[in-house]
Amino acid sequence: MQSAAFSLFSPSSIPSLKLGKFGSNPRFDPIRVSSSFSDSKQPDLSASSNAVSIPSLPKRSWSLSSSSAFPLRAWTSVPSDSKADLFEVKATVAESAGEGEKSGSLAKTLVLGLLFGLWYLFNIYFNIYNKQVLKVYHYPVTVSVIQFSVGTVLVVLMWTFNLYKRPKITGAQLAAILPLAVVHILGNLFTNMSLGKVAVSFTHTIKAMEPFFSVVLSAMFLGELPTLWVVGSLLPIVGGVALASVTEASFNWAGFWSAMASNLANQSRNVLSKKVMVKKEDSLDNITLFSIITIMSFILLAPVAILMEGVKFTPAYLQSAGLNVKEVVVRTLLAALCFHAYQQVSYMILQRVSPVTHSVGNCVKRVVVIVSSVLFFKTPVLPINSLGTGIALAGVFLYSRVKRIKPTAKAA
Template sequence: MQSTAISFCPSISISTKLQNPDLSSLYRFNPIPPKRLLCKNGSVLGRAVNPVSCSLRQNGWVSGPPPEPESEGLVVRATSVPESAGAGETPKLKGIGDTLVLGTLFGLWYLFNIYFNIYNKQVLKVYPYPVTVTLVQFAVGTVLVIFMWTSNLYKRPKISGTQLAAILPLAVVHTLGNLFTNMSLGKVAVSFTHTIKAMEPFFSVVLSAMFLGEFPTIWVISSLVPIVGGVALASMTEASFNWAGFWSAMASNLSNQSRNVLSKKFMVKKEESLDNITLFSIITIMSLILLTPAAIFMEGIKFTPAFIETAGLNVKQIYTRSLIAALCFHAYQQVSYMILQRVSPVTHSVGNCVKRVVVIVTSVLFFRIPVTAINAFGTGIALAGVFLYSRVKSIKPKAKTA
């Protein structure tokens, strides 16, 4: 899951807002002395001059940098934080109010994640159909997205066929990443799944080197050593270990980091950009469409009350916990993007590392998972490596001077 994630700051173009402007509104929006309003030929704009004859994209109309030119292509961003996005600048908080809002968002991010993992694990423990469970989560997310768009809580985007084709690869790997995570949660303890998922930086470095030609520094490589070593140590001493759960979590890592590589390799083009929440919403709907036939083919229709009663399960309990898990899944993703709009990718990455620690500790306490000293030490080493990785990625190489 990520955070993966898919910088995710909303991109806003003002070029469409300056078409056919009213001159009086222009003065209100960007007051400029009349002597600064020049036509293309350099003459001063007077009362008798037709504003249409002047270019809206010249410094005579708008002081400062001109609006971004319209061009072809598409800019989309992955739905988890790119591992290489560590060089972004941290937005400055304006006061104690912003600090309190940010602290609240971090608290909600962690709380929603904790509840998602607990309720999701409770369902998967007695209802061993991870494809159907994942489908329900995407279905609930789709309902929430449609509600936000129809109620104008969030602006409904206008998406072209070209944009959907460009987003499709991201939707595929996003679907696989969440499916493999649920498959792992159904087989092993929550704490062990998240320990394995701490290996995401390793996959990010390997895939970036293979497909993007981005080779890591010696410091990045050094930070991967405790991650790999810690996961290996924790795996050898894990009481709930089995190969199906282990490889499912590994496949989730591969899927999530492939999403980042795909976004960099194929999606970075120039046209209308999509902000993170809009992109995540579209991918959620596409994931539902992609997974529905796969769920029916692989597991059949096994979420009806009749089937659940036949399996000897409590229908109300399964439905309630599945709904809460799905709501928390969508909520923590949305809050994650809201946080990223306020902090740098490095700060977000560090917060994600802390979130993983909180989830592991709370799941161990809630499910009363037996943990040996060596297992705890391995998990700690792996998480410390993730924290170190998030810090060294923010180090900018010094520019070579002649």
């Protein structure tokens, strides 16, 4: 770049140069000529008839273009632009890196937003299709087995086609996962039983009590005492659920206690995952853990369903019961697909966000499911009932926020 600023002082324009007082065997460097000689000590250039008298040169450095094969060296008398160039290069690289980070962050945000949208959408359709089936087909254990069986098929296909890495499971890991699979079965089974007895909106209003069971079980089995903020957030949850239950048009005790049992089972699973899960170096990621739990749930529940309800999901039985075989089968399979999909997406979200953010998202999801089910099924809702549901859900949101507040350590 500097070659463009300075012209080349060609040595061919000087026929002969003799330098005095610079050693017996002087060497003339054709690459650069410097004016570092002071005016009082000018070299003697008149020893030859062909010598050319060179006037005092201005104090600057001459350099060849960058295409020269000779090395170029900057003289101290010349202010170098290398630092400015380096700064410019670094600034350009930093700017490019910043743009890359922004684009990467935007892409991650879009993916996370898409996952949240799918989580809510699959949950809405699961509750709608599941309610339609359970309303006419009163075999919740069989319905639960079908849901686990569809999930098992999807997991096997995912592992077979390497869509997700198939894990290597040890006996110790299976023993640790077994209690989680049992409470997973109970949680989903009791939810289906509740959906078959009461409105979808009421089931999810009762399931808003999950934080209450989480706090109680964590205190009992993990020794995690709640803060005053957490205890305070539980009051509107309990009060709102009680108010909604008293004013619920579809209320019955079977549906109420089934939903409560579902809360107990689901929160027991969370406590057990902390209590009996294998050590960290042998632990599994969330998606793999959910996949194994799904397969184990199907294997454990299938014989129980046959013993309790028999084989009642055949075209012959459905037809003899006066049901539309195609509608029941299609909606059951769609509900099972949405059931597995929304839980799979839920675990994918949990890998990307903090548990608190996931809890807030779950609270919003419950609101979306309640509103959509009320609109779809045209469920009669009294104003006082809506108020109770709103208070309970506000308490759940408050709980998810105050969970961030850590208890202050007492000074020794």
